[in-house]
Amino acid sequence: MNEDLVLPAPRARSAGADGDPLLEVSALTKHFPVKGGFPIRRTIGAVQAVDGIDLTVHAGESFGLVGESGCGKSTTGRLITRLLEPTGGTVTYRGQDITHANRKELAPIRSEIQMIFQDPYSSLNPRQTVGKIISGPMEVNGIQPEGGRERRVRELLEIVGLNPEHFNRFPHEFSGGQRQRIGVARALALNPKLIVADEPVSALDVSIQAQVVNLLQEVQKELGIAFVFIAHDLAVVRHFSQRVAVMYLGKIIEVGDRDSIYARPRHPYTHALLSAVPEVNLAEEAGAPRERIRLEGDVPSPISPPSGCRFRTRCWKATEKCGTEEPPLIRLSGDHHGHLTACHFPEEPTTEVRQEGVVLDRNPVAPEKDATE
Ligand SMILES: Nc1ncnc2c1ncn2[C@@H]1O[C@H](COP(=O)(O)OP(=O)(O)OP(=O)(O)O)[C@@H](O)[C@H]1O
Ligand code: SF4
Ligand SMILES: [Mg+2]
Numbered sequence: 001m002n003e004d005l006v007l008p009a010p011r012a013r014s015a016g017a018d019g020d021p022l023l024e025v026s027a028l029t030k031h032f033p034v035k036g037g038f039p040i041r042r043t044i045g046a047v048q049a050v051d052g053i054d055l056t057v058h059a060g061e062s063f064g065l066v067g068e069s070g071c072g073k074s075t076t077g078r079l080i081t082r083l084l085e086p087t088g089g090t091v092t093y094r095g096q097d098i099t100h101a102n103r104k105e106l107a108p109i110r111s112e113i114q115m116i117f118q119d120p121y122s123s124l125n126p127r128q129t130v131g132k133i134i135s136g137p138m139e140v141n142g143i144q145p146e147g148g149r150e151r152r153v154r155e156l157l158e159i160v161g162l163n164p165e166h167f168n169r170f171p172h173e174f175s176g177g178q179r180q181r182i183g184v185a186r187a188l189a190l191n192p193k194l195i196v197a198d199e200p201v202s203a204l205d206v207s208i209q210a211q212v213v214n215l216l217q218e219v220q221k222e223l224g225i226a227f228v229f230i231a232h233d234l235a236v237v238r239h240f241s242q243r244v245a246v247m248y249l250g251k252i253i254e255v256g257d258r259d260s261i262y263a264r265p266r267h268p269y270t271h272a273l274l275s276a277v278p279e280v281n282l283a284e285e286a287g288a289p290r291e292r293i294r295l296e297g298d299v300p301s302p303i304s305p306p307s308g309c310r311f312r313t314r315c316w317k318a319t320e321k322c323g324t325e326e327p328p329l330i331r332l333s334g335d336h337h338g339h340l341t342a343c344h345f346p347e348e349p350t351t352e353v354r355q356e357g358v359v360l361d362r363n364p365v366a367p368e369k370d371a372t373e
Contacts, residue, residue: 014226022194022226023057028089030075034303048302051250052089054249054329059193059223060234062217064241066231066273070299071247073230080228081115082106093194110254111141111190118199120179124171130157130182131167137189156185158231177208184215187221196228201236212241234270235277238262244340246270249310250302252329256339264349266332266341269311282283309344316343 019191031046050072050225065073080082080091082098090099093109093152105360114137117123124133134156135149145152154164160181171179180200187195201209217240220227228350231237237244238258245255246269254267265271272293297314300306312318321344334349 015209016364020361021056021092022059022061022094023055023228023304024090024092025055025076026056026090026092027052028076028079028091029053029087030072030079030084031087045303048250048305050074051305053247053250053252055252055255057194057226057294060220060226061243062227062229062241064229064231064234064237064244065245065247066234066237066244067157068232068299070302072248072250072302074198076247077115077198077228077230083115093332098165103296109236111137114190114192114195116180116183116187116197116200119172119203120176120183122204123183124179129160129168130174132192133171133182134167134185134189137186141169141190142350143190152186153185154188156188159188159219160266175208176204177212180212181215184212184219188219188225191223191372192225194228194231198230199232200229204220209236210281216240231276234262234273240279240345246273249299249305251310251342253311253342254340255329256336260336264335264339264347266339266349267319268315268347271347319345332371344349353360 018174025105028050029048029052030050034045034047035041035042036044047218048292053072053076055063055065064074067073077082081088082091082101085097090097092098092129093113098106098109131150131153137143138149138152150167151226153167157164157167162178162185164171164179171182174182180203183200200216201212204212208226214238215229216229219225222239227240229237229240234244234246241258244261245252245258246267246271247253254265255263261270262274263275272295274294295314300310300313306313306323308324309315309318309322312322315322325344327338327342327344329340331337332341332346333338335341
């Protein structure tokens with residue numbers, strides 16, 4: 001971001017309405033029908049992509065949503081932005097129930113909720129100039145900013161660290177990181193209050209990822225925009241998110257403020273994810289050899305998830321109870337307010353404790369996806 005640039009004053013944290021959450025999601029569910037049969041195709045099952053999640057995002061807050069591939073992160077993002085119709089539950093934005101709002105009802109808030117996508121290559125129209133892409137949301141919503149659209153586009157290019165003179169160039173003339181900056185500029189075009197960023201850096205080179213995360217962080221802080229930041233691993237959201245939710249097979253299994261989740265995780269799955277993040281491995285910080293929990297088995301199918309606790313087929317602590325009773329997402333004794341865990345037999349609040357039977361990998365390795373996928 002250009003240091004000389006004067007940004008608008010940050011919005012008050014209570015932009016939702018005094019102290020109220022900006023976004024509230026309750027028992028949100030999305031089941032995709034599975035068709036089969038011949039000659040008549042019928043619904044024979046459902047992919048339980050998102051299965052009853054609750055979350056709250058406050059104005060100006062950055063909320064991280066983490067979990068391995070297929071756990072329902074993108075579906076959650078698309079439900080929040082109402083690109084998908086929920087099967088059940090509610091989505092409330094600034095006090096308004098938008099769960100089943102139609103196009104007309106959504107029109108006034110469309111500009112306030114924006115999305116940044118994972119792939120900066122496919123999310124930009126290659127035949128449009130950068131100026132056209134960034135001003136697209138203004139055109140669609142019939143917005144004529146003071147000083148004209150071109151001036152606003154130049155301003156946005158400068159905010160995201162690109163040369164304002166390049167508004168006439170095409171996406172292929174930019175690098176991957178620069179293209180994602182264009183995506184950020186487009187998301188900012190209408191002064192949104194909430195941005196859902198779906199793995200915004202996963203497709204970028206590691207060396208570029210930090211730059212884009214820093215840009216988003218600046219944007220969030222300077223402009224007071226709330227973020228739902230979706231990522232595969234806890235390392236990416238660590239510095240960006242004030243609160244973090246961990247998803248597994250369509251459910252939130254642990255949620256809390258960043259420090260609680262990273263320093264005092266309680267769910268075995270969160271422990272496993274954290275053990276793959278070298279920089280937050282407390283055992284290592286305490287001088288002990290780094291141990292990595294290598295989860296055994298594959299993620300079960302969301303068409304027929306395990307009964308009781310969905311993590312039980314890969315959990316080293318599973319008992320009979322875990323197969324018959326679904327653990328509620330609750331605050332455990334000693335945990336901070338807002339730190340909730342769904343587990344019958346939670347871990348001690350430290351990453352150092354490991355249970356018998358866990359497959360440990362003593363070779364320090366980078367947190368690639370394959371460890372938990
Ligand atoms: N349109 C759809 N029709 C049927 N199933 C779908 C559809 N979209 C997603 N799914 C399924 O829903 C589940 C959750 O998908 P989703 O894309 O939300 O996961 P994700 O956590 O974003 O994964 P990734 O990290 O790979 O992006 C997956 O099993 C996926 O195959
Ligand atoms: S409820 Fe049981 S299976 Fe699920 S995470 Fe806790 S101990 Fe493991
Ligand atoms: Mg996804």
